[in-house]
Amino acid sequence: MMGNGPIQNRKRRATSYDVARLAGVSQSAVSRSFKPGASIAPETRDRVMAAATRLGYQPDAIARGLITKRSGIVAILISNLTNLYYPEVLAELSQELSARDMRVLLFSLANESEVDRVLDQIWRYRVDGVISAARLTDAQIRQFGERGVPLVLYNRAAETVPCASVSCDSAGGERELVTRLLDVGHARFAIVAGPEDSTVGEERVAAARALLERAGHPDVPLARGRYSYESGEACMRELLRQGPAPDAVICANDVMAIGAMDAARAHDLRVPEQISIVGFDGVAPARWASYRLTTIRQPVRRMTRAAIAMLAERIDNPDLIAERRVFSGELILGASARIPAAQDYR
Amino acid sequence: MMGNGPIQNRKRRATSYDVARLAGVSQSAVSRSFKPGASIAPETRDRVMAAATRLGYQPDAIARGLITKRSGIVAILISNLTNLYYPEVLAELSQELSARDMRVLLFSLANESEVDRVLDQIWRYRVDGVISAARLTDAQIRQFGERGVPLVLYNRAAETVPCASVSCDSAGGERELVTRLLDVGHARFAIVAGPEDSTVGEERVAAARALLERAGHPDVPLARGRYSYESGEACMRELLRQGPAPDAVICANDVMAIGAMDAARAHDLRVPEQISIVGFDGVAPARWASYRLTTIRQPVRRMTRAAIAMLAERIDNPDLIAERRVFSGELILGASARIPAAQDYR
DNA sequence: CCGGATATTGCATACGTAGTCACAACTGCT
DNA sequence: AGCAGTTGTGACTACGTATGCAATATCCGG
Numbered sequence A, B: 001m002m003g004n005g006p007i008q009n010r011k012r013r014a015t016s017y018d019v020a021r022l023a024g025v026s027q028s029a030v031s032r033s034f035k036p037g038a039s040i041a042p043e044t045r046d047r048v049m050a051a052a053t054r055l056g057y058q059p060d061a062i063a064r065g066l067i068t069k070r071s072g073i074v075a076i077l078i079s080n081l082t083n084l085y086y087p088e089v090l091a092e093l094s095q096e097l098s099a100r101d102m103r104v105l106l107f108s109l110a111n112e113s114e115v116d117r118v119l120d121q122i123w124r125y126r127v128d129g130v131i132s133a134a135r136l137t138d139a140q141i142r143q144f145g146e147r148g149v150p151l152v153l154y155n156r157a158a159e160t161v162p163c164a165s166v167s168c169d170s171a172g173g174e175r176e177l178v179t180r181l182l183d184v185g186h187a188r189f190a191i192v193a194g195p196e197d198s199t200v201g202e203e204r205v206a207a208a209r210a211l212l213e214r215a216g217h218p219d220v221p222l223a224r225g226r227y228s229y230e231s232g233e234a235c236m237r238e239l240l241r242q243g244p245a246p247d248a249v250i251c252a253n254d255v256m257a258i259g260a261m262d263a264a265r266a267h268d269l270r271v272p273e274q275i276s277i278v279g280f281d282g283v284a285p286a287r288w289a290s291y292r293l294t295t296i297r298q299p300v301r302r303m304t305r306a307a308i309a310m311l312a313e314r315i316d317n318p319d320l321i322a323e324r325r326v327f328s329g330e331l332i333l334g335a336s337a338r339i340p341a342a343q344d345y346r
Numbered sequence C: 001c002c003g004g005a006t007a008t009t010g011c012a013t014a015c016g017t018a019g020t021c022a023c024a025a026c027t028g029c030t
Numbered sequence D: 001a002g003c004a005g006t007t008g009t010g011a012c013t014a015c016g017t018a019t020g021c022a023a024t025a026t027c028c029g030g
Helices: A015-025 A027-033 A042-055 A059-068 A086-099 A112-124 A138-147 A170-183 A199-215 A227-244 A255-266 A299-317 B016-023 B027-033 B042-055 B061-068 B086-099 B112-124 B136-149 B170-183 B198-216 B230-242 B253-265 B300-316
Strands: A074-077 A103-108 A129-133 A150-152 A164-169 A187-192 A222-223 A248-251 A277-278 A293-296 A324-327 A331-332 B073-078 B103-107 B130-132 B149-154 B164-168 B187-192 B222-224 B248-251 B276-278 B295-297 B324-327 B330-332
Touching: A015 A027, A015 A042, A027 A042, A059 B061, A074 A086, A074 A112, A074 B103, A086 A103, A086 A129, A086 A299, A086 B086, A103 A112, A103 B086, A112 A138, A129 A299, A138 A150, A138 B187, A150 A299, A164 A170, A164 B130, A170 A199, A170 A248, A170 A277, A170 A293, A170 A331, A187 A199, A187 A227, A187 A255, A227 A248, A248 A255, A255 A277, B016 B027, B016 B042, B027 B042, B042 B324, B061 B112, B073 B086, B073 B112, B086 B103, B086 B130, B086 B300, B103 B112, B112 B136, B130 B276, B130 B300, B136 B149, B149 B300, B164 B300, B170 B198, B170 B248, B170 B276, B170 B295, B170 B330, B187 B198, B187 B230, B187 B253, B222 B230, B230 B248, B230 B253, B248 B253, B253 B276, B300 B324
Parallel strands: A074 A103, A074 A129, A129 A150, A150 A164, A164 A324, A187 A222, A187 A248, A248 A277, B073 B103, B073 B130, B130 B149, B149 B164, B164 B324, B187 B222, B187 B248, B248 B276
Antiparallel strands: A103 B103, A293 A331, B295 B330
16 A cells, blocks of 8 residues: 555645646635535535545645735734743733634834834735734824825824724823822822833822822822833832932832832831832732732733724725724722722712 | 825725836836835935835835745744743743844644644744744754755754753753752652653753762652643642652742742742752742742743844855754752852862 | 526636846946 | 957846736536
8 A cells, every 4th residue: 555645745835736646626616625615515625625625735824915905914012022021911912812713923023123124024915904012103094094005003002193003091090099099198209201102101190299289299200111020129229228218109010110129128128107108000920929919901802802893894894984992990909009909989 | 185195095005116106217216215225316215215115115024025935024933832941942032033124933732743834834924034042853854954944943952953052051050959959958859850751851851860879869850841830839738748748849840840839838848947848940920929939940031032133144155064052050049949159069 | 308597616817026048238358 | 540358238037926817617597
């Protein structure tokens, strides 16, 4: 017996013609065999599939994309992957896209200036759609419209251009945190902000400031970090150096809050007895026993699913109107702030 | 004046023919204008480029790939992105590939059974090469050889099939840690291992055990985690429940070590005075002030660069012989173990 | 047994680019 | 002026698939 296991030529990959020849049908029949709803006799399909398996044939996605105008690829733009929040988002996006039979072309930006270079690549690869967790200018966003490439913004919204987006309600979450901090009588607030060009960061800070001002705390000291642990530490040290120790520190993200906690403890401040520290995001390390950070958790799973659902809709129907979906964050009562647990706010 | 800014048809994207017509040249000339070393007159190229800019034309990578047999895409396989170590690796790989003008097609696996599905996608997309930080069977690795797709394994090596790989010397690093722990007189060891199917994890554990055995510690208690913080905590609790508290715990990765530290502290054990805890990897949180983990840092940057260099070589020359590059880890003296700082080992 | 409806099939072509080849236009030289 | 060599150009085709269209095979009721 000669056996009929897989045969494949090491040099050239099998094409639909090779399969057609082996199965004794036309190339069209092979193509149709691989297309779900196509008009093909069951036994023909079986013969084709057997031949295909034998040759290790898979339809070439590149060639297919050329004719169908669909690459099956979604580009994901992420500013800096070391942010600790993004890997989680990326993992979810990747899972969900994979489940929908789409591939992920990943672009991680070291800095903003790379965006245009990356966009060029995106046009070249004819991606079916883009999810961007990186900052885009309005002009850049407009290009997507002009080129007919569906775009969904993740955790940022376009300012003047209408564009689909999902985000977490920064202002609402921040207000919830600050309200509670105020209610328990915190008096000396301080803020650890993100970089000025971070949309969500500024939203969070603005919301906190507005509420504090209304409550009689006009000039809250503020230090700016770059979302990293080290910068959180540095900000806290700076705040401690500049004046009397605050008794409540509002940080623009969890990782900086963690850095701030460590810095506060290094200054022999007990958290939360002497100083309350709150963050934003709800990343995994915030739950670690050494921190147990009080924070707002972004509903990452729901947000990523929403983003992909919106993108898929727009791939099927490119002229769909822009829509913004904003999810509420969930207050996580950790042990890093003196916030009473069970109480009724509305 | 009508202006000569970008003109683009919202419906159809411009092709090289459109550009050719506008520039008054042939399609070939357009193609050559975009190919670096091609034979084209400078002024022709300028005319073409002007027309291209005007139409917003970019060569279509899909169509180009069909003819050149190069997609410019490298697939990256990663088992679980939530591992905290991988995002760093991914970020580095992504940066470096982008610098070499290659795109990243990301596949993140929720579980091993997905590998075959993912490989199918890889064949379909004609990726130029693959870097895998996920576990592959020998049969799967062999397929790469048969199909002529260059493959570089990251932090794992094939068992019976020759295959290019880069990794960090697990055994060597682990031996360095254990040697030092022994030298200072630690006596009651325990191990927090990774899952049994983790190659590097088992290497680390085996190396530690072998050395301990030779030093007169034959049956070191062992608990198995899944590389997560929670599992590290759970393992430590289990070890503490099972017998007398160990005075040195060797963990298969940093995140579990961190969990173990928190669990030990929850049991009122002082780290490192009463119990030394060491990890492996050198992830960012290991450096946080609450942990300051003593660990072996993997030279991620050098490893990723090496992986990409090896891959690039093999894309240019597919018949290149297999090679394994093993990098030594660097001992990071944190504050989680009673290990003397300056001392001469060889 | 016939007409028409339906299910399959193959042929031919399009997708957008790169590259081969032949040829035209120059160049520098004798 | 004539010739070999160089440079630039356009016509044409291949890449591997999907699909419209026409042709064929099959089926059904009358």
